[in-house]
Amino acid sequence: MKKIGLYQISVIIFFALLPVIGIIGDVFILKSETNTFSIILKWFVFSGVGLRLFSAGLKQAINPSFTAKEIFKVYEEKSFAIIREIGFANISFGFIGILSFFFPIFRLAAATSGGLYFGLAGSLHIFRKMKSRDEIFAMISDYFIFFILIILMVISYTKGLM
Numbered sequence: 451m452k453k454i455g456l457y458q459i460s461v462i463i464f465f466a467l468l469p470v471i472g473i474i475g476d477v478f479i480l481k482s483e484t485n486t487f488s489i490i491l492k493w494f495v496f497s498g499v500g501l502r503l504f505s506a507g508l509k510q511a512i513n514p515s516f517t518a519k520e521i522f523k524v525y526e527e528k529s530f531a532i533i534r535e536i537g538f539a540n541i542s543f544g545f546i547g548i549l550s551f552f553f554p555i556f557r558l559a560a561a562t563s564g565g566l567y568f569g570l571a572g573s574l575h576i577f578r579k580m581k582s583r584d585e586i587f588a589m590i591s592d593y594f595i596f597f598i599l600i601i602l603m604v605i606s607y608t609k610g611l612m
Contacts, residue, residue, distance in 0.1 A: 457520070457584060461591045464502035469493040487609060491602040492550070495557055498595045499564030500547025503540045510537025520584050543567060558603070565599035568592040 472493035476482040482489055510517050514533035518524045543564055550556040575581065575589035 455584075457516075458587055460505065461502070461587070464497050464505070465591055465595050468497040468501065472497065485606075485609070487602060487605050491557065491561060491599075491606055492554070494595070494598055494602060495547050495561045495564065496551040498547075498598070499560050500544050500550065502544065502595075503564060503567070504544025504548060507537040507540030507542075507544055510534060510540060512537075521582065521588055522585065523580070523582055561599050561603055565596050565603070568599070569596040572596060 469490070473490055476484070476489045476493070477486060484492075511534050514530035514537065515527075517533045517536075518526075518529045543560075546556055547560040547564055550560040569592070572589050572592035575585055575592065578585065581589070
């Protein structure tokens with residue numbers, strides 16, 4: 451059995467641990483008057499889209515070989531420029547997600563673009579024939595945050611919170 455690596459730990463922290471801690475803090479400690487679904491969306495967008503994509507983008511921009519080699523099993527150094535460019539896009543998406551924490555007007559854009567990104571990325575993984583363990587983890591985590599964001603946006607929209 452392979453031990454859990456830093457990549458998996460960071461995804462678990464950004465997609466589950468930080469949002470849950472933030473939601474609990476807002477609802478039970480700060481006793482926020484904001485609708486619970488809005489608080490949940492705020493934390494999943496901030497952490498799942500904002501912090502996760504921003505940090506992933508930094509990693510891809512600084513060390514593209516990890517994504518190329520460990521996720522996609524591509525060892526050609528010429529691919530690193532493409533991975534670095536994807537990193538810049540992730541930094542941009544992530545920055546909007548981080549800003550949405552402080553400026554709620556950005557939240558819908560961050561949730562929509564980040565959710566769409568994760569959904570499309572998850573679909574890309576599905577159609578690849580040879581998947582590494584890290585790629586399977588990436589696919590599952592991409593779909594997890596995609597479905598969380600979609601569900602929260604639909605609930606928020608139907609309740610008139612957006």
